[in-house]
Amino acid sequence: MTHPILTTATAVLIASGASAAPWPQGEPNTDFQPAFPEQTRAEAMDSGITLKSEPVVQGLVHPWAVELLPDGGALITERPGRLKYYTGSEVHDVTGIPEVSAGGQGGLLDVALSPDFADNRVIFLSYAEPRDGGNGTSVARMVLAEDGMSVSDVQVIFRQTPTYDGDKHFGSRIVPAPDGTLFITLGERSDVPIRDTAQDMQNHLGKLIRITPDGNIPSDNPYSDGQQALPEIYASGLRNVQAATLDGNGELWTIEHGPLGGDEVNKPQSGENYGWPTVSYGYNYDGTRVGSGESSKEGFAEPIYYWDPVIAPSGAEFYQGNLFSGWQGDLLIGAMNPPALVRLTIEGDRVTGEERFEPGIGRIRDVQEAPDGTLWVVTDEDDGGLYRLSPEG
Numbered sequence: 001m002t003h004p005i006l007t008t009a010t011a012v013l014i015a016s017g018a019s020a021a022p023w024p025q026g027e028p029n030t031d032f033q034p035a036f037p038e039q040t041r042a043e044a045m046d047s048g049i050t051l052k053s054e055p056v057v058q059g060l061v062h063p064w065a066v067e068l069l070p071d072g073g074a075l076i077t078e079r080p081g082r083l084k085y086y087t088g089s090e091v092h093d094v095t096g097i098p099e100v101s102a103g104g105q106g107g108l109l110d111v112a113l114s115p116d117f118a119d120n121r122v123i124f125l126s127y128a129e130p131r132d133g134g135n136g137t138s139v140a141r142m143v144l145a146e147d148g149m150s151v152s153d154v155q156v157i158f159r160q161t162p163t164y165d166g167d168k169h170f171g172s173r174i175v176p177a178p179d180g181t182l183f184i185t186l187g188e189r190s191d192v193p194i195r196d197t198a199q200d201m202q203n204h205l206g207k208l209i210r211i212t213p214d215g216n217i218p219s220d221n222p223y224s225d226g227q228q229a230l231p232e233i234y235a236s237g238l239r240n241v242q243a244a245t246l247d248g249n250g251e252l253w254t255i256e257h258g259p260l261g262g263d264e265v266n267k268p269q270s271g272e273n274y275g276w277p278t279v280s281y282g283y284n285y286d287g288t289r290v291g292s293g294e295s296s297k298e299g300f301a302e303p304i305y306y307w308d309p310v311i312a313p314s315g316a317e318f319y320q321g322n323l324f325s326g327w328q329g330d331l332l333i334g335a336m337n338p339p340a341l342v343r344l345t346i347e348g349d350r351v352t353g354e355e356r357f358e359p360g361i362g363r364i365r366d367v368q369e370a371p372d373g374t375l376w377v378v379t380d381e382d383d384g385g386l387y388r389l390s391p392e393g
Helices: 194-199
Strands: 012-015 050-060 063-068 074-078 082-086 091-093 108-113 122-131 134-144 151-159 174-176 182-185 208-211 233-235 241-246 252-256 263-266 305-307 313-318 331-336 339-347 350-357 364-369 375-379 384-391
Touching (some): 050 074, 063 364, 082 108, 134 182, 174 241, 182 252, 241 331
Antiparallel strands (some): 012 050, 082 091, 108 122, 122 134, 134 151, 208 233, 241 252, 252 263, 263 305, 331 339, 331 364
16 A cells, blocks of 8 residues: 655645635626625725745545544545545554445545543544445444554444435534534435436435434434434435534534535524525526526525625635634635635624635645634645645745
């Protein structure tokens, strides 16, 4: 097995663009109008910060997620089905990982640590699971060995249904919540007509799931009795959420891919329906209208923010550190088209400003804040990498 190449830091300067209001995003793909001010194209912000990019691990094959470890190392997923353990000086493959369906957008996806990781060494992985008749997003819990070389006690705690023979829109982020539950984001598998079942409450497609770390149903889930919907469903009407994170109050925010326009920032609430594919702030890729042809409709929750044209969001983090002055409480999002790090300033539940940095390192798939306030990102490329971002100077 050829391991990724570890490199010493060679500074790559990344300068923030000049401010203008709103941020210059290009011509919109739709004719939709926002439902309220600053729901899209918020005022352009300029923090005056220039970023320094330092390669930490290179030679990764489509890395999808990074999770920082208490010992200063990191776990990195590669979509073809490998989990990497970075020790701080070298990289090893972790053995015992479940088999994945690696094709298209499928494969090994997110990794998350149990809040009690320091005591129990439990981690969670999401992945496209091969099944009879196709595949589907699954989540497994397992125990990482003390030396980081293997996992044991692998238990699948969630399987998305129905199984579908496709290679798109698996989601999926795993977010441990302060109350001990797990949020899991799921895609709606993209293809017509299967995507329409994002409005079907008897399946998991296009849903936000909330379970316990053992895969059980929390008693305060909105449909916990299973009479109106599957009991693990927390929210519905989502397209393909590949970014999810907690704010400083421990509340969940999600960022999802739209089609041609209509990437969305949401703060999902229990039992809410976010409209896909009945309504959308984007068009289908062929330029036709989605669902009802409307951007909003009674009974569906409005997104807090949307992009048109899209940024292809994946990975997000609310910044809490002091290294980037003035960024405390801002939402940082990985973007893949165009490749960028996107910073949103937020007041209450409204976006008040946007800033973009274009590192030139590739499509940013995941973003994590380290204890020292630096940002660690992975780039989803054939020759991808793990990079550390810090202020220059």
